Amino acid sequence: MTEAGALDAIDRILNRGGDADDVLRDVVRILPQHVPELVWAGVYFEEQGRLVAGPASGEPDESRRVHVPVSYRGERVGELAVDGAASAAFLERVATLISAHVLIGWDTGGERWDP
Numbered sequence: 001m002t003e004a005g006a007l008d009a010i011d012r013i014l015n016r017g018g019d020a021d022d023v024l025r026d027v028v029r030i031l032p033q034h035v036p037e038l039v040w041a042g043v044y045f046e047e048q049g050r051l052v053a054g055p056a057s058g059e060p061d062e063s064r065r066v067h068v069p070v071s072y073r074g075e076r077v078g079e080l081a082v083d084g085a086a087s088a089a090f091l092e093r094v095a096t097l098i099s100a101h102v103l104i105g106w107d108t109g110g111e112r113w114d115p
Contacts, residue, residue: 007097011097013026014097020101029041032084038082039083040057042057042081046076051079
């Protein structure tokens with residue numbers, strides 16, 4: 001499996017749609033499955049100036065953790081975090097793809113919203 005395979009799987013998840021929490025759970029679940037160098041993936045929501053843990057999947061290894069900001073329309077709404085190795089371009093692309101779903105968890109206090 002590869003980063004390209006992970007992006008294809010993420011596209012399928014996003015196209016399927018559904019509840020933002022379910023979408024984010026599915027995305028973090030497939031990252032370690034499709035990119036063997038990743039052992040863990042998680043999403044953090046920005047809430048009142050601090051990061052709050054959201055969905056995560058895999059076996060954490062914080063010594064290898066990489067954080068990528070997630071922004072929506074120029075405003076930081078959270079972070080994508082992974083433990084392991086992946087290209088910066090890949091992680092930035094994933095952060096962009098999930099940004100509207102991270103916004104939902106951040107902006108609406110859990111209320112359902114269609115972007």
